[in-house]
Amino acid sequence: MLQKTGIALLTGASLAISACVTAAPPPQLAAEEPYLFEPRNGDRVEAFKGTFEVPENRADPNSRMITLGYVRFPSTNPNPGAPIVYLAGGPGGTGVGTAQGRRFPLFMKLRGVADVIAFDQRGTGLSNHLQDCETDLAYPLDKPLFEDAITALYQHAARQCKEFWAANDNDISAYNTLESARDLDDLRAALGAEKINLWSISYGTHLAMAAVKIMDERVDRIVMTGAEGLHQTVKLPKRTDEFYGRIQSAIDQDPAxxxxxxxIAAMMRRVHAKLDADPAVVEIEGEGGAPITLVFGKADMQLLSAFSSADPRNVAQVLALYLAVDARQYEPAAALLYRYLRSGTLELSPMSTAMDIASGISDDRLALVREQAKAGLVGSFLNFPMPHIKDALPELDLGEEFRSLPYSNTPTLLLTGMLDGRTYPDSQAEAVAGFSDVTQIYVENAGHNLFMSDPEIGERIFQFLSGEQVSEGTIVLPLPDFTAPLQN
Structure with missing residues (x-):
């Protein structure tokens, strides 16, 4: 085992945000060992696998210590800057898993600035000490789904899983964004760094915003794409409808x-009305090739839309399904619904479930969501199963102080995809309203996962993290192909 050298910088600032936080032992320097990192593209790169310990629940003086892990890609810069820590989305995504995928070249590029840390947040990947919960509950196959029944089913599942996690000594009350933000400050200290850079996407930006409330002066620079504010775990249905309006505008530029x-909005509403009046009854191939009959309706299609809205390519596939259903060709939608939603028993991930419930939603915003959902194209399903299960575990909610607007003078680069179906342009502007030094770049025709959509994006991130001036403006990508055939 190799031990990193350097001086751990100790701070009490992370304790100031809540009076209920107990004093914890100062983090030790991370323990590291050489590691041959192998991404899925077949490359290999010399790296280091590191670990450090934090209290699982800083509010509990008797809390166990848990080990958090990361992979560090050493900088190729002879004078490296502050380490760059990647914050995955989800919640539930892993930094190490992300580095193994399509973004691997960008991880390697950013080594030209500083060490790049693929960090696994608590409850994920190398930092997971929890158990997923598989319930004995399942969606019925012989009737369409309705929101009230779905909500009751998931609340039952959440309560069942609460008992399961407690019986297995999984303290899910310790899995929230505030604890993860404190982990970041401990990671910084364990790396022996005065400051760190935060490179974040989606839920990772949510975590970055919580971090600046605790350690703003110890963050050098922040890169965000798909910014999600601390009060925005549940998105507004009206803005989802506006997103489909932007999709229509993109479609209108292509005559074919x-x-x-x-x-498309009229088509979606027409399909919903048809399925409400006459649910689809389809015989498809089930587990092991045996035939099954699946009945689906409006809520099924809304869930399918919500789960597939992040990027234009996925939206194109969902629109093709709507087009087929509109023509009473039900088999493609039924097969997809069965594969991803209606087969098997319900399973809940403790990390992602607890994180979203803890970030929560205010009463005023919940009332607005419910009112807008009545006429919304996807109803209240964009963040399913939130807010549907919040009342099953209300003790996890961090409250309004946590959801208050963060303020920061830290230089921040915000990349906004104009066809982002998860975090919308107007919502992103609201999320960073308390940041005084924001450089925003709009990416026309890009969705939520835009890092690898154009080489210019990686170049702008590299320049920004290098301390160079990056001009605001727009990067224009080709129009998505909305006439692509359905994929199996």
Whole structure:
């Protein structure tokens, strides 16, 4: 085992945010060992696998210590800057898993600035000490789904899983964004760094915003894409409808696509109305090849839309499914619903479940979501199963102080995809309203996962983290293909 050298910088600032936080032993320097990192593209790169310990629950003086892990890619810069810590989305994504995928080249590029840390947040990957919960509950196959029944089923599942986690000594009350933010300050100290850079996407930006409330002066720079504010775990249905309006505008620029989809909102509402009046009954191939009959309706299609809205390519596939259902061709939608939603028993991940419930939603915003959902294209399902299960575990909610607007003078680069179906442009602007030094770049025709959509994006991130001036403006990508055939 190799032990990193350096001086751990100790701070009490992370204790100031809540009076209920107990004093914890100062973090030790991380323990590291050489590690041959192998991404899925077949490359290999010399790296270090590191670990450090933190209290699982800083509010509990008797809390156990848990080990958090990361992979460090050493900088190729002879004078490296502050370490760059990648914060995955989800919640539930892993930094190490992300580095193994399509973003691996960007991890390698950013080594030209500083060490790059693929960090696994508590409850994920190398830092997971919890057990997923598989319930004995399942969606019925012989009837369509309705929101009230779905909500009751998931609340039952959440309560069942609460008992399971407690019986297995899983303290899910310790799995919230505030504890993860304190982990970041401990990671900084364990790396022996005065400051760190935060490179974040989606829920990772949510975590970054919580971190600046605790350690703003110890953050050098922040990169965000798909910014999600601390009060925005549950998105507004009206903004989802506006997103589909932007999709329609993109479609209208392509005569071939416009001929197929002259009015996608009208098509979606027409399909919903048909399925409400006459649910689809389809015989498809089930587990082991045995035939099964699946009945689906409006809520099924809304869930399918919500789960597939992040990027234009996925939206194109969902629109193709709606087009088929509109023509009473039900088999493609039924097969997809069965594969991803209606087969097997319900399972809940403790980390992602607890994190979202803890970040929560205010009463005023919940009332607004419910009112807008009545006429919304996907109803209240964009963040399913939130807010549907919040009342099953209300003790996890961090409260309004946590959801208050963060303020920061830290230089921040915000990349906004104009066809982002998860975190919308107006919502992103609200999320960073308390940040005084924001450089925003709009990426036309890009969705939520835009890092690898154009080489210019990686170049702008590299320049920004290098301390160079990056001009605001727009990067224009080609129009998505909304006439692509359905994928199996």
């Amino acid at each position: 696509a416009k001929a197929v989809y002259p009015d």
